[in-house]
Amino acid sequence: MLTLKGISKQIGGLRAVNNVDLSMGENEIVGLVGPNGAGKTTLLNMISGISIPTSGTIIFDNENITGLKADRICKKGIAKTFQIAESFPGLTAYECTMIGALFGNHRAISMADAGKKAIEILDFVGFPMEKRDTTIKNLNVVELKRVQLARALASEPKLLLLDELTTGLNPKESNEAVDLIKKIRDQGVAILIIEHVMSVIMGVSDRIVVLDYGEKIADGRPYEVVNNQKVIDTYLGDIDAF
Ligand SMILES: Nc1ncnc2c1ncn2[C@@H]1O[C@H](COP(=O)(O)OP(=O)(O)O)[C@@H](O)[C@H]1O
Ligand SMILES: [Mg+2]
Structure with missing residues (x-):
């Protein structure tokens, strides 16, 4: 239902997102992780129309939505929550x-x-x-x-974008959020979720995508991704989120 082809975002002298390809199927939950500043929020902002890609194409439901304004994109069925509410x-x-x-x-x-x-x-x-x-x-x-x-x-929405929905919640509240996310998917909504707490990501995601310095460095099933040496070296080695 969603396909990103070679999406980049230049912010001043910085490539906040660099040539990212990503696709999502209907009803899929995809976890988006990576160090602070990796470009996760910037990527979600481009999908929801809050910011326009410097290059690349976004296809949603077989329609090119690249460059459409946020309100138009919302009417097409993409909704987002914000990292700072x-x-x-x-x-x-x-x-x-x-x-x-x-x-x-x-x-x-x-x-x-x-x-x-x-x-x-x-x-x-x-x-x-x-x-x-x-x-x-x-x-x-x-x-x-x-x-x-x-x-x-x-x-x-047909696609829900969640930016750090469980940040600031205690473990019990996070578990409730995980149950809720699964319930939402069971109603036929695809979900792309940015999250730092690996137990949350591992608990909900069908697939995990890892960004580092704006580039996609891994994309696969949760257990493949957390055992990927590059992911361990660049991201998981630094955090004690388990
Ligand atoms: N509006 C902006 N102005 C300047 N730099 C920005 C802006 N938005 C994002 N950036 C920079 O782009 C990079 C990616 O940021 P962001 O997408 O927020 O990362 P993440 O959500 O993965 O922590 C960071 O280096 C950040 O400082
Ligand atoms: Mg962010």
Whole structure:
């Protein structure tokens, strides 16, 4: 459903992403890992239309979406959560989720239907009932992550891009997030997830892709990738994430 061909992003004198090929099938969960600064967020930003590739092509559902704006790409069925969850500080959790429903991947819906959908999805992600009318700026990190996920899901994506969804969560909360990610996939959504905690990545991914200095250095099944010597030398050797 998604194919990246030779995607690069030049930022000033830096090749933040360098000639990356990547494909994803429907219903697949792909984990994207690599050291800080490897280009993971930049790659997700290009897929979601937040930034435009310097070169290369992005095909989604047999259509060339390279260079389309983020709102157009969202309507085609790609939604993203952000590494730093800061959008709409003055809206309530409920309103923020409604935005996803109103501007998502489907025909125009009424405010009443968007409201119903927001409640359904806040329930699905386990967002606490008593916090639904609390403003975004007054939520804690766990609640923020859930409402971001709810907003992304409310747009009914076919492909969900998750940037460090479990960063800042404790092990129990991370496990809950893993269960939720699997539940989302079971509803027919493909997921590309950036994550540092290897137990999370190993627990959810059908396939793992490793970036280093903007280049793809590995792409394969989880156990192949974590046993790949180049991956151990450049990434896994440095972290004690297990
Ligand atoms: N807007 C920007 N301006 C300048 N440099 C940037 C910008 N965005 C990313 N970079 C640089 O591009 C590289 C890749 O960054 P990023 O994609 O955020 O990496 P990751 O998410 O893997 O940690 C880093 O060296 C980062 O400093
Ligand atoms: Mg990042």
